[in-house]
Amino acid sequence: MRLDWLELEGFRSYVHLEFRPGAGVNLLIGKNGSGKTNLLEAINYLSTLRSFRRVPEDALLADGEETAVIRGRVTGPVSEHQIDVLLSRRERRRVHVDGKRPRRNADILDTLRCVTFLPDDLHLVKNSAGARRGFLDELAAQLRPAAAANQGEYDRALRQRNVLLRQDAHQADLDALAGFEAQLASNGARIFLDRRKTMDSLGKYLREAYTRLGPENLSWSYESKWASSQDDETELVQALAANLESDRRRDMDRRMTTVGPHRDEPRLLLDSFDSRTHASQGEQRSVVLALRLATFDLLADRFDDPPVLILDDVFSELDPTRAEAVAERLPGAQAFLTTARFEEVVDLAGARWALSEGGMVVEQ
Secondary structure (H helix, E strand, O other): OEEEEEEEEEEOOEEEEEEOOOOOEEEEEOOOOOOHHHHHHHHHHHHHOOOOOOOOHHHHEOOOOOEEEEEEEEEOOOOEEEEEEEEEOOOOOEEEEOOEOOOOHHHHHHHOOEEEEOHHHHHHHHOOHHHHHHHHHHHHHHHOOHHHHHHHHHHHHHHHHHHHHOOOHHHOOHHHHHHHHHHHHHHHHHHHHHHHHHHHHHHHHHHHHHHOOOOOOEEEEEEOOOOOOOOOHHHHHHHHHHHHHHOHHHHHHHOOOOOOHHHOEEEEEEOOEEHHHHOOHHHHHHHHHHHHHHHHHHHHHHHOOOOEEEEOOOOOOOOHHHHHHHHHHOOOOOEEEEEOOHHHOOOOOOEEEEEOOOOOEEEO
């Protein structure tokens, strides 16, 4: 899978851009503020239909522009596709693949699959478990499309139960609570199993990816206060239903649902120690990078088609040994890397593109 060309109009810092990247490594070199990350954001948006900066769509439009266009052509193993996205300040976003609206936004993933590393990804290690739960859920949805439906049903039932819990206790509709709890139990059990399967699938790739970056062993752990089994769906449904019922009074007092997969604790361990509390900044950065590289390898093997790899400012805080290891670890598939000072960090062959503040991208 590769991006053959990209066209931007009114997107971020780009009034107009036509970019034809190489099929292998593409090095985007430019000063801070030259638009390197904006370009990566546009590529990633064609895959996910959301900003990796987690900002509203209005923020993606250039100053003074009412619309923005992101357009690209993707070559897969057996076919080519064109993706067109129109963003507007006044209207809903329009998305077309080969001139037609996709049945579901999730179908875009089948057209262009990206694995993206950002400096801000350190939150996957340093912050609370919510970021790691989100990572597992997103990857599970890519591996098993039904996982996204489970997550959506669970989130809807969770919001509705929480609305009832915020009412006064004597006004709470117990029958309605029980109904939402049944939905939470059935979908929550599936989410638990999807996460376990995802961790198991990723485990081998994660160990292999980290061995190139550090001497420690990197692995997952998963803590759940309600799960009574690791693999029996019926037992998991019964266990979560029982916990929701027994905790109902406490949840009414706290006005929130305090048990379920949305409160579980996935952890990334270095030699059995929690990387959140026992790893240095450099080790944490290596953990996140290994997580992204392992995801790339897993998706490449699962779909027999390597995704596009995006690495934003990946070398800035790596020591020379780790930087060389990353360079050697890069796959033969299409990759986009950014740097302000690449020559000082590591020697890496590939197409080189110079970016300027005017939005020009010129091959060196």
